[in-house]
Amino acid sequence: MARYKEKRTSRKLIPLPKILINIYGIMAVLLVIIPEEIARIILEINSKSRGHILLKKSPEWEVNAELKIATMKIKELRLLAKHLQLFGYSSETADKLRTRILKKIPSKLPI
Template identity: 40%
Template sequence: MSERPDPSEQRQLHPLPRGLVELYGLIAVLVVLIPEWLADGTLNLGQAKGSASLPMRSRAWRTLPELRLAAMTLAELRQAASELRMYQYGSATRDQLTTRLLRRLRRRDAL
């Protein structure tokens, strides 16, 4: 049977050679960072021309309130609630506010 190592003994670790560490670093840059930079640059190409991040061109974006509300920030949702004269919207969560706004918009469109 093999003997168990004494826990008080220091275990000797063999460090990797410096060249191998630098090679791993280069591989990490090539595999992870460069594609990330390329993707970021590709996404930012269209933003140089206009202020909107994604154009809402389709008919669905103009007609479905669910899509419009999903694209809004919480501040924009609260602004819409204020314009629709809703009460107690300041403490509502995003989901609660979206549900209330959808209900109000559907009721307003039904009239």
């Protein structure tokens, strides 16, 4: 045990210079934030030139079971499978689970 303590040395962290921190901040802005804003602006210009905007979810997404199941996360799918008493749902992928759920319920049945 004493041998272990002898080998262990206290290592001190060397603080980064402020200029290096500022450079990292500038790089983050240049590589992440600016391209995001450019993409948003391009999408807005593109949608205005075509005369339409990206559509929000219509009420059909809440009525049609197939559309609603397509947007569910795996946790929601597993809860629905449990409610429908499907066996072996916990080990299946989301795609297989969606297929099994859709076979179990009619497509026009609201969930």
